Amino acid sequence: MAIIERETEVVVPVTVTPTSTYGVLKRPVSATGWRAWVFTVDHKKLGLMYGATAMFFFIVGGVEALLIRLQLAAPNGKVLNADLYNQMFTMHATTMVFLFVMPMAAGLANYFIPLQIGARDVAFPRINALGFWLLLFAGIFINLSWFLGGAADGGWFMYAPNSGPVFSPTNGIDFWAFGLQIAGIASLTGAINLIVTVLNMRAPGMTLMKMPIFTWMMTVVQFLLLFAVPVITVALFLLSFQRNFGARFFDVAAGADPLLWQHLFWIFGHPEVYILVLPAFGIVSEVLPVFSRKPLFGYPFVVFSGAAIGFVGWGVWAHHMFASGLGPVSVAVFSLTTMAIAVPTGVKIINWTLTMWGGKLYFSTAMKFSIGLIVLFTVGGLSGVTHSVAPSDTQQTDTYYIVAHFHYVLFGGAVLGFFSGFYYWWPKMFGKMLNERLGGWNFWLMVIGMNMTFGPMHILGLQGQPRRMYQWTEARAGEGFFNLAFWNMIASIGSFVLAVGILLFLINVVITARNPTRAPLDPWNSRSLEWLTSNPPKEHNFDVIPTVHHLDEFFHRKYEEDPESHTMRQIATAEEIMAEQERNADKHIHMPSPSYWPIVVAFSVLVITFGMIFSYLIAAIGGVTLLFASFGWALEPSTAPESDFESNSSTPGTALDSVGNS
Amino acid sequence: MTDTAVHGHDSSTGISNIKLGMWTFLGSECLLFGGLISTYMLYRGRVTGGPRPAQIFDIPFTSVSSFVLLMSSLTMVLAVSAAHKNEHRKTNLWLTVTALLGATFVGGQVYEFTAFYNEGLGFSTSLFGSSFYTLTGFHGVHVTVGIIMLMSLVGIFKRSAVPGKKAEVVEMIGLYWHFVDIVWIIIFTLVYLIPV
Numbered sequence A: 001m002a003i004i005e006r007e008t009e010v011v012v013p014v015t016v017t018p019t020s021t022y023g024v025l026k027r028p029v030s031a032t033g034w035r036a037w038v039f040t041v042d043h044k045k046l047g048l049m050y051g052a053t054a055m056f057f058f059i060v061g062g063v064e065a066l067l068i069r070l071q072l073a074a075p076n077g078k079v080l081n082a083d084l085y086n087q088m089f090t091m092h093a094t095t096m097v098f099l100f101v102m103p104m105a106a107g108l109a110n111y112f113i114p115l116q117i118g119a120r121d122v123a124f125p126r127i128n129a130l131g132f133w134l135l136l137f138a139g140i141f142i143n144l145s146w147f148l149g150g151a152a153d154g155g156w157f158m159y160a161p162n163s164g165p166v167f168s169p170t171n172g173i174d175f176w177a178f179g180l181q182i183a184g185i186a187s188l189t190g191a192i193n194l195i196v197t198v199l200n201m202r203a204p205g206m207t208l209m210k211m212p213i214f215t216w217m218m219t220v221v222q223f224l225l226l227f228a229v230p231v232i233t234v235a236l237f238l239l240s241f242q243r244n245f246g247a248r249f250f251d252v253a254a255g256a257d258p259l260l261w262q263h264l265f266w267i268f269g270h271p272e273v274y275i276l277v278l279p280a281f282g283i284v285s286e287v288l289p290v291f292s293r294k295p296l297f298g299y300p301f302v303v304f305s306g307a308a309i310g311f312v313g314w315g316v317w318a319h320h321m322f323a324s325g326l327g328p329v330s331v332a333v334f335s336l337t338t339m340a341i342a343v344p345t346g347v348k349i350i351n352w353t354l355t356m357w358g359g360k361l362y363f364s365t366a367m368k369f370s371i372g373l374i375v376l377f378t379v380g381g382l383s384g385v386t387h388s389v390a391p392s393d394t395q396q397t398d399t400y401y402i403v404a405h406f407h408y409v410l411f412g413g414a415v416l417g418f419f420s421g422f423y424y425w426w427p428k429m430f431g432k433m434l435n436e437r438l439g440g441w442n443f444w445l446m447v448i449g450m451n452m453t454f455g456p457m458h459i460l461g462l463q464g465q466p467r468r469m470y471q472w473t474e475a476r477a478g479e480g481f482f483n484l485a486f487w488n489m490i491a492s493i494g495s496f497v498l499a500v501g502i503l504l505f506l507i508n509v510v511i512t513a514r515n516p517t518r519a520p521l522d523p524w525n526s527r528s529l530e531w532l533t534s535n536p537p538k539e540h541n542f543d544v545i546p547t548v549h550h551l552d553e554f555f556h557r558k559y560e561e562d563p564e565s566h567t568m569r570q571i572a573t574a575e576e577i578m579a580e581q582e583r584n585a586d587k588h589i590h591m592p593s594p595s596y597w598p599i600v601v602a603f604s605v606l607v608i609t610f611g612m613i614f615s616y617l618i619a620a621i622g623g624v625t626l627l628f629a630s631f632g633w634a635l636e637p638s639t640a641p642e643s644d645f646e647s648n649s650s651t652p653g654t655a656l657d658s659v660g661n662s
Numbered sequence B: 001m002t003d004t005a006v007h008g009h010d011s012s013t014g015i016s017n018i019k020l021g022m023w024t025f026l027g028s029e030c031l032l033f034g035g036l037i038s039t040y041m042l043y044r045g046r047v048t049g050g051p052r053p054a055q056i057f058d059i060p061f062t063s064v065s066s067f068v069l070l071m072s073s074l075t076m077v078l079a080v081s082a083a084h085k086n087e088h089r090k091t092n093l094w095l096t097v098t099a100l101l102g103a104t105f106v107g108g109q110v111y112e113f114t115a116f117y118n119e120g121l122g123f124s125t126s127l128f129g130s131s132f133y134t135l136t137g138f139h140g141v142h143v144t145v146g147i148i149m150l151m152s153l154v155g156i157f158k159r160s161a162v163p164g165k166k167a168e169v170v171e172m173i174g175l176y177w178h179f180v181d182i183v184w185i186i187i188f189t190l191v192y193l194i195p196v
Helices: A043-072 A082-116 A125-144 A172-200 A213-245 A259-292 A299-315 A317-324 A328-356 A365-386 A390-396 A400-430 A436-462 A484-514 A553-558 A574-583 A597-614 A616-635 B017-043 B059-084 B088-118 B127-158 B166-193
Strands: A559-561 A568-570
Touching (some): A043 A125, A043 A400, A043 A484, A082 A125, A082 A172, A082 A259, A172 A213, A172 B017, A213 A299, A213 B127, A259 A299, A259 A317, A259 A328, A259 A365, A259 B017, A317 A390, A328 A365, A365 A390, A365 A436, A400 A436, A553 A574, A597 A616, B017 B127, B059 B166, B088 B127, B088 B166
16 A cells, blocks of 8 residues: 655646637636636546535434434423424435435436546536536525425325325425426436436446446446336426415325325335435445445455346335335335345445455554444344234334434435445545544444434334324333333434534544645545546546456556465556556647536526516526526537647647537 | 537536536426326316307317427428528428417417417316416426427527527427427327316
């Protein structure tokens, strides 16, 4: 492992920036300051912006969670009234699912997929920027409802007819529905972009089965998004038409079937849970081999089990609806499929365990979080399998047992996976290492906190404490070991331990940012292509597009097998490989140029949705700007043409390379 | 400049990014119409007030407008073929004809909606009304977006300010147009031809 301080050499600047104008408006050319971020189409900057946005909403959602736990800490809680409590749990879930986990995954995917497949950017850089701005505006839009008459209050699955105007007369659900539509467009554009990127822009030699596992899992996620998002889009349209234009879709008096919403929602909703957790699976599958000093055990099995989860995930949705009276045949079928989906998940757990088996384990913070995921996700996975037993599930439906289950899979799965990724990739993204000592505290407080918070909820739920109940009373708390008061208090204390753990992470980020020490080029002795460039990566990612011969290409450039002893011996350091890259650098690289249009288009969409709630005149104005911006977009080439650049006579183009086209 | 297929590694599949992107998008659209069609099929017989489907559908009229829409797929193919042969005038001609045929279809739909409304089927009249207008309305919006894209193409070609390869762009819009037509075949069969 090379821990050598490396001075960045001054290389010939290979990325050229357009200097003149083209299209309807002047093209933004700033490479510094706020303009460099707002008009950027660089996948790395957008990835970081996704991450920062997601982190902000993680804190918002976390504060909402703490308020919920404060309310439930003692009997007859007075922190929130019933109405505010309904808004709080609805927005907590909405924020965490749509504004934290999904954007964080999108951010990491944006940042690392092009790097891992040896590309210089994504297929559609401007659509990529559009996706980010839509997501940010969606988050702001949904949360503005707090200040404009009250937030959505129907639970994150917003069951009809309870979400109709009769039962929820404020604008909260309208904000929620339109906001999620915007977030849906963001997810859809992101999915199309990343699928095309992965299918079309891999480095030469990188077959699908040589693709890093994180990219694989994210690709499965993008396909899930591609097919799941339109279903929720339909459901949200039906709901909005009902609330705003008098449609009858969920009007029982007109003969409507309330199960329609439930089916549409969960056909989206169940693939959604794999959308939330598969990115973390991808991260863990990257981290474990690196810190076990072994290749991933059974790479094809991890790939295909991920794909299998993606397929089977479409056939289990009705297990969310066992209590709704589907009939014995449906219940039996969905029970069986729910048991079946545990198999590919179990395959992954076994692969991870066997990756560590016999490895030289190095317990970095990233590794700790990954091991934490394996253990805690398994707990959540096992309680998940209990839901496939329909009679027992009927008892557990809408109790804290369910809350315990999905927090073990989502916090124990998705969130621990993300934190593993933060510690592992921080030097890659920022060129600095997060503090490992503080990282240890961060890890243990989070793990202890989450077990204190969500562990007792199993007991609370089996004892019958319902979800979404804003108060509980001493009279019905029970006695002895199963006393609700005791376990509710433990859960509330645990939530604050958890919060301190996350606070330590934020402190760690600040300390790291102030620490001048640069990270070594290859701090973890990593295996995949994203480490084949500087920390943080150059704007054009790679000086030379690598030609791939192996799975774990970067590892195989550093090590080769000794034919006699069959052990791996080092043949090059990361620094030597990097220097080699810089010597052969492409001289003339055109990157996609920044553009005003993504943010203008996204803002027009925001204006339209505001108009849908407050005044159709505003919506019409938004529509006109949208049309104008779309034409501006269509007329502007993604990469500025040759004539826009200063003459580069000093460096005649040896390898003209343009990236992306939309 | 914006042609990504210049270098082998830019397109591992050999299909250009924009075309693959459109295919991916259309995959997603299948589920959108799938959801809307399912909603209609669930609710088509649920009429608590107002006319029933059989009372208002004018099958001969809708058959003619469906035929017009299907013919627009043929003219779209001619436009793509002309674009591949670099016959600019013919490309523009067929794109315009396609847009006109599409506009005829949308005009027919507007006429049909007006007639149904006058016969007592409003958006809020019954579950049938809500789901009928939502499904066919969504399809109509898709055709309208297609018309806008076709006309924009013609306009942009006149200014000859096309970013990227022209035939590729025409083909991509063509994919969308054919998809919208195919969806209409399904909708026409399920909504109009199969009796409740």
